[in-house]
Amino acid sequence: MKVGVKKLMKMSTKARYGLRALIDLASNSQEGPVSINSIAERQKISESYLEQLLAKLRKADIVKSVRGSQGGYVLARDAENISVGDVLRTLEGNLNPVECPLINDEVDCNDEDKCVSKYVWKKVNDSINETVDHITIGELLRR
Template sequence: MAINQENQPISLNSIAERQGLSEGYLEQLMIPLKRAGLVRSVRGAQGGYILVKHPKDITVGDVVRALEGPIAPVACVSEHYPEECERADSCVTRVVWEKVRDSMAEALDSFTLEDLVNESLKMRAKT
């Protein structure tokens, strides 16, 4: 969607064909992306889906969080973990999992959809 972002909706059929994915699978992906406010649907003959924000304003981390939930290698270090783990004070691996979580989030948040569009364009130019 970000590659063809021209303020015109893109049909799921078009995305499915280009990406080699089923339309049904894409429909399932759009639900959490809409809920997260990253895409919106447009009805009608020329309808489809469109990004709500410019690709430079959407990080890969935003997409991953919308589709997968909080970024965390284990639940007890998730920012949405309902309560402190009862073993947190004596857990020797907690610091490792927190560092992994922070590194993952930092890496995913360091790339925007615009970065991926630019990478795709570079790859296309090489072929």
């Protein structure tokens, strides 16, 4: 079986808009829940698209929805306890920019003993994951 390496690294609209929405939510929720309408308006994001993103973030316990006339969304935990990695994985799934089945021991490869790139791809993937896991929404908010 031939093993291929697939390149993936590109931040999607989901990821960019999701992070923007969370930063907006964090900066505007001191007085209470923030409506989708107000986030969409400030961030120039379609309300229906934003609803889809917030639904995923709600299922992952990153945001909470509050019902009622003064309802909207709030962060489910402190912004310092929500990593960019949490958000990106919720919206994107796997963050590895290179998919090599050998990295995750998914397949056997005839050339595994000679494969130098396996080590390189693993280090690249690990580095990206470690970086996004150490950046918080709170840190982004302060910047």
